[in-house]
Amino acid sequence: MTQAHERNGTALLEVKGLRVSVGETEILRGIDLTVRKGEVHAIMGPNGSGKSTLTNVLAGRPEYIVTEGQVLFEGKNILGLPPVGMDPETRAREGMFLAFQYPVELAGVRTWQFLKAAVDATREYRGLPQLKIREFDRLLEEKLELVEIAPELIKRSVNEGFSGGEKKRNEILQMLLLDPKLAMLDETDSGLDIDALRIVANGVNQFKGPSKAIVLVTHYQRILNYITPDFVHVLVDGRIVRSGGKELAEQLEEKGYDWVRESSDSPAAPPAAKVGA
Amino acid sequence: MATQKVISRQTGVEDTQYKWGFEFDYESDVAPRGLNEDIVRLISSKKGEPEWMLEWRLKAFAHWNKLGNEEPTWANISHPPIDFQDIIYYAAPKSQKDGPKSLDEVDPEMLEAFAKLGIPLEEQKKLSGVAVDAIIDSVSVATTYQEMLLKAGVIFCSMSEAIKNHPDLVRKYLGSVVPYTDNFYATLNSAVFSDGSFCYVPPGVRCPIELMTYFRINELDTGQFERTLIIADEGSYVSYLEGCTAPMRKTHQLHAAVVELVTLDDAEIKYSTLQNWYPGDKEGKGGVYNFVTKRGIARGKNSKISWTQVETGSAITWKYPSVILQGDNSVGEFYSVALVNNYQQADTGTKMIHIGKNTKSTIVAKGISAGHAQNTYRGQVKIMPTADNAQNFTQCDSLLIGDQCGAHTVPYIEVRNSTARMGHEATTSKVNDDQLFYLQQRGISLEEANYMIINGFCRGIFKELPFEFAAEASQLMRVSLEGAVG
Ligand SMILES: Nc1ncnc2c1ncn2[C@@H]1O[C@H](COP(=O)(O)OP(=O)(O)O)[C@@H](O)[C@H]1O
Ligand SMILES: [Mg+2]
Numbered sequence: 228m229t230q231a232h233e234r235n236g237t238a239l240l241e242v243k244g245l246r247v248s249v250g251e252t253e254i255l256r257g258i259d260l261t262v263r264k265g266e267v268h269a270i271m272g273p274n275g276s277g278k279s280t281l282t283n284v285l286a287g288r289p290e291y292i293v294t295e296g297q298v299l300f301e302g303k304n305i306l307g308l309p310p311v312g313m314d315p316e317t318r319a320r321e322g323m324f325l326a327f328q329y330p331v332e333l334a335g336v337r338t339w340q341f342l343k344a345a346v347d348a349t350r351e352y353r354g355l356p357q358l359k360i361r362e363f364d365r366l367l368e369e370k371l372e373l374v375e376i377a378p379e380l381i382k383r384s385v386n387e388g389f390s391g392g393e394k395k396r397n398e399i400l401q402m403l404l405l406d407p408k409l410a411m412l413d414e415t416d417s418g419l420d421i422d423a424l425r426i427v428a429n430g431v432n433q434f435k436g437p438s439k440a441i442v443l444v445t446h447y448q449r450i451l452n453y454i455t456p457d458f459v460h461v462l463v464d465g466r467i468v469r470s471g472g473k474e475l476a477e478q479l480e481e482k483g484y485d486w487v488r489e490s491s492d493s494p495a496a497p498p499a500a501k502v503g504a
Numbered sequence: 505m506a507t508q509k510v511i512s513r514q515t516g517v518e519d520t521q522y523k524w525g526f527e528f529d530y531e532s533d534v535a536p537r538g539l540n541e542d543i544v545r546l547i548s549s550k551k552g553e554p555e556w557m558l559e560w561r562l563k564a565f566a567h568w569n570k571l572g573n574e575e576p577t578w579a580n581i582s583h584p585p586i587d588f589q590d591i592i593y594y595a596a597p598k599s600q601k602d603g604p605k606s607l608d609e610v611d612p613e614m615l616e617a618f619a620k621l622g623i624p625l626e627e628q629k630k631l632s633g634v635a636v637d638a639i640i641d642s643v644s645v646a647t648t649y650q651e652m653l654l655k656a657g658v659i660f661c662s663m664s665e666a667i668k669n670h671p672d673l674v675r676k677y678l679g680s681v682v683p684y685t686d687n688f689y690a691t692l693n694s695a696v697f698s699d700g701s702f703c704y705v706p707p708g709v710r711c712p713i714e715l716m717t718y719f720r721i722n723e724l725d726t727g728q729f730e731r732t733l734i735i736a737d738e739g740s741y742v743s744y745l746e747g748c749t750a751p752m753r754k755t756h757q758l759h760a761a762v763v764e765l766v767t768l769d770d771a772e773i774k775y776s777t778l779q780n781w782y783p784g785d786k787e788g789k790g791g792v793y794n795f796v797t798k799r800g801i802a803r804g805k806n807s808k809i810s811w812t813q814v815e816t817g818s819a820i821t822w823k824y825p826s827v828i829l830q831g832d833n834s835v836g837e838f839y840s841v842a843l844v845n846n847y848q849q850a851d852t853g854t855k856m857i858h859i860g861k862n863t864k865s866t867i868v869a870k871g872i873s874a875g876h877a878q879n880t881y882r883g884q885v886k887i888m889p890t891a892d893n894a895q896n897f898t899q900c901d902s903l904l905i906g907d908q909c910g911a912h913t914v915p916y917i918e919v920r921n922s923t924a925r926m927g928h929e930a931t932t933s934k935v936n937d938d939q940l941f942y943l944q945q946r947g948i949s950l951e952e953a954n955y956m957i958i959n960g961f962c963r964g965i966f967k968e969l970p971f972e973f974a975a976e977a978s979q980l981m982r983v984s985l986e987g988a989v990g
Contacts, residue, residue: 286945289937315944324945331942335960344956345946352947384960401946 236263238302239409239440240285245296247277247284247465254280256465258296262409267441269451269476272462273484278444279328281462282411286325287315300409320352322408326398326415328444333385338397341385342367342404349405370403374430392423399430410434411442416450428453448480461487535594541565544695547594551664551698554671564684564694575688579851580880580912581820583756583793591727591758593696658711658742659704663731666702673704677735681764681801681828689760689822690797693729697762700730705740705771714970716745727758734764736771738804743774745973756819757782761796769804769831776969777825780817780980786987788847788876791819798825799855802834802863810837811854812968814977816984819848824882826855829863829891836865839968843981844877844909845988853883853914858891858924867898870962872981873909874988884916887924897927903961904934905954905988935989954989955982 240262247255254277262268272278284291285298287305298306300323305313313321333341346366347357358366371378374396386394395415402410415427431454435441443454451459451473459475460467461484469475469487479487535546544565548558575586653660659670666674684694701717717732736742759781765773775798784791794817800809811825827836838854856865871879885896902911913930935957943953959966959978966974 286941288941314950315941316947316949319945319947327942327945331936331938333939333942333957333960335963336956337963341943341946341956344948344952345943348949348952349947405947 236265236437238262239264239300240442241297241299242285243297243299245281245284245298246294247280248292248294249280249290253294254291254465255284258465258467260460260467262440262442264408264440265437266458267435267443267454267456269443269445269456269459269473270462271444271446271448271459271476271479273446276462277465278446278462279413280465282325282413282442282444285318285411286323287313287318289315316348317352319405319407320349324402324405324407324410326395326402326410326412328413328415328417330386330389330394330398332387334387336385338381338383338385339367342381342401345401346404366404370400373403373433374400375426376400391418392420395419395427396423396430399427403430403434408438409440409442411444413444414446415443416445416447424450425453448476451476463488533595534592537592538589539591539593539696543593547696547698550594551667553664553667556671556675557667560679560684561695564691565696567685568688568691568695571688571691579822579882580878580914581822581849581851583820583849586756586758586793588692593727593729594698652712656712657706657709659702660715661702663697663700663702663733666733670702670704673735674702674733677733677764677766678731679764681766681799682762682797687797689795690762693731693760693762693797696727697729697731700732700761701734701746702732703734703742703744705736705742707738707740707768709737709740711740711742714743714745716747718747727760729759730761732761732763734766734773734775736765736767736773736807738768739770741772741774743776743970745776745778745970747778747780747973747976756784756790757792759792759794759796759818761798763796763798763825765798765800765809767800767802767804767807767809767831767834770806771804772808772810773800774810775800775812775825776973777811777813777815778973778977778980779813779815779821780984782819783817783846783848783984784819786846788819791848792817794818794821794823796821796823798823799828800826800836801828801830802836802860803830804834805831805860806833807831808835808837810835810839810968812837812839812965813841813852814962814965814969814973814980815840815842815850815852816980818850821848821850821852823852824854824884826857827865828857828859829865829894830859831863832860833862833864834860835863838865838867838869838883839965840869841872841962841965841977841981842869842879842881843872843984844874844879845984846875846877848875848877850878851880851882853881855884856886856896858885858887858894858896861890861892862894863891864895865897867896867900868964869898869900870965871900871902871911872905872958872961872985873902873911874905874985876908878910878912880912880914882914882916885918885926887919887921887926889920891921892923894921894924895926896924898929900930901961902930902932903958904932905958905985951989955985958985958989 238261242258242260245255245258258281270278293306300321305318308314343363350357376396398415416424419427428450456473459471459473461469535543544561548561682690684691703715705711734744765775767773781792781794802809809827815821825838829836836856842850842852844850853869854867867883869881871881873879881900883898887894900913904911911932935954939957940950940953943956944950958981966977969977
């Protein structure tokens with residue numbers, strides 16, 4: 228770890244010894260990760276290594292079973308249902324956002340209405356006054372411009388008939404509207420052409436700031452040319468096998484995942500992942 | 505959504521899911537229980553009807569007797585046999601015996617009762633541009649906007665008034681679409697119908713406002729048998745809405761209405777229903793038996809009849825709003841949402857009978873089932889040999905909530921002309937976990953997420969409704985599904 232990565236922000240997300248199964252199959256086999264305000268973390272790894280499982284578990288997706296470990300968001304336990312933990316909507320309102328790898332289509336639910344309902348629910352929880360339709364539309368217009376989505380699109384059903392790029396930009400739009408503290412972007416870069424990639428990255432960079440944190444899940448180094456990570460973690464077979472600075476991503480690009488697989492026989496205890504655990 | 509404008513119907517009844525369940529407190533004029541020729545005569549004389557009307561009723565009654573109290577049994581519904589001698593066939597609020605001549609004469613208590621329901625009888629509190637005919641139990645209590653309509657040449661009044669004031673029109677069209685021999689309940693209705701709405705739109709007139717009839721069963725053990733007749737003369741247009749509620753009763757109430765629509769050349773009728781009769785309690789006790797015959801005939805060329813219904817109430821719903829496409833190039837449409845929860849049963853659908861050339865029908869039926877409820881779509885499309893180039897498109901979608909309920913689709917298709925083009929699509933789905941999680945991840949509660957998805961499922965139908973009704977419809981769905989989702 229270099230001096231530049233001295234970590235003095237407040238811990239926003241603390242994942243400790245997290246083990247997760249679906250049915251009988253264990254997918255995450257002991258994850259430790261601490262994300263502080265102001266940081267950008269990239270999580271890289273081959274297909275099927277458990278990246279989406281991790282972000283989905285953190286967001287509270289019901290079908291995953293946590294068998295061990297702890298997750299704190301701003302020091303509060305989130306795992307499990309209330310009163311012990313938080314249900315998915317509470318996590319969201321508290322400021323955890325997940326840009327889905329595969330955004331879901333909602334037949335008959337108009338995008339405008341969906342966005343308004345999400346913003347209303349979130350603002351209400353945060354004790355903010357409800358936006359009048361005009362105020363909301365102004366906010367929406369501004370964010371739409373930023374992600375270069377045509378205003379006609381929000382009259383359509385959520386994600387229905389959207390192109391791949393439109394779906395991903397729609398996720399970024401939602402992130403900007405809901406103004407979370409932690410944004411987890413699950414392969415928001417994949418399948419994007421260079422223009423769309425630039426738009427998405429631009430949106431993320433707008434969002435970035437000292438009070439925000441970003442977890443960027445990707446398996447390409449490409450997006451990291453636009454969004455500079457403070458930390459890179461490599462996830463293989465449900466474990467973080469290596470952590471480092473942004474140079475790790477470049478090494479991975481050069482040498483491929485086999486390189487970390489081979490060199491990860493020693494127990495995964497990378498310094499960055501350890502901090503705060 | 506919080507921003508939607510909803511016709512609010514506040515009631516004094518707390519802690520119940522059915523928000524329309526209070527009863528009006530007024531004296532009423534009630535016939536003795538049971539049905540015989542004397543009752544038929546009594547109803548006719550109470551209403552001061554002409555001889556021809558009584559004769560028609562008696563013919564219907566004689567026919568009903570021949571049917572031997574045999575209710576139809578082909579529908580996918582079940583209920584204990586109905587004792588037709590244990591029903592009260594006529595009940596009228598006492599103060600309204602002679603019918604009000606104008607709004608000023610409407611009993612203030614009644615006005616208040618309707619205000620409670622959010623039904624705007626007083627014109628200053630009107631829904632913008634909706635004329636209302638309100639029918640309690642068996643009697644029409646007020647028809648608003650009559651003057652304005654008359655200026656446009658539109659007749660909109662209670663059936664009783666129409667029988668007195670427009671006998672020629674009534675005699676010409678009553679029973680012309682649904683003859684008194686049509687089916688068991690239609691026959692019963694023909695004998696004992698007490699009131700209903702009548703509308704005639706003269707040639708070339710576009711009715712300037714939406715017409716609405718509001719039905720309410722109030723009296724205990726009363727049957728409601730209203731009769732509605734709408735005629736759109738050549739080149740005219742009318743949009744008509746009906747809304748229904750009933751108080752909570754432990755026993756079942758029978759509602760057997762008949763609606764007849766007639767369009768002449770180039771005319772159009774758009775008929776929308778929000779049916780929210782009391783559905784019974786969680787265990788299936790009480791609730792309205794809603795056995796209704798609705799049929800339109802697109803008699804003239806280029807004419808159009810469109811049914812839109814949102815059915816959320818009633819213990820049992822049995823109705824098939826249909827269109828006979830007689831005129832060349834005529835169009836029939838049926839857009840339906842039927843929602844059942846707890847122990848409700850619905851067997852509903854439509855019939856499209858193509859007779860004229862180039863006739864076209866569209867059926868979109870959405871069924872939502874929750875709790876232990878059973879929902880059946882039953883639809884018939886018949887292409888007669890004369891109907892060259894007829895077209896039908898049918899889409900039936902079912903949404904299941906929970907795993908105790910059922911959805912059934914029973915299409916009958918009969919094509920007797922080889923030039924017909926038919927399209928059919930059917931889907932059955934559940935509220936999808938991925939969709940729910942996606943909405944929750946955006947801060948939306950699980951319950952709200954369910955409503956959004958269910959509303960989305962119905963969107964194609966709701967958009968066919970006039971604006972006020974669309975907002976009310978989605979509100980109704982929410983109330984009807986309370987406890988079933990989230
Ligand atoms: N809901 C699920 N049911 C069954 N298996 C799952 C489920 N989610 C993930 N998996 C399995 O867990 C492993 C990790 O998947 P995932 O987290 O999607 O990986 P990644 O996002 O890194 O490609 C894969 O083998 C996948 O098949
Ligand atoms: Mg993935």
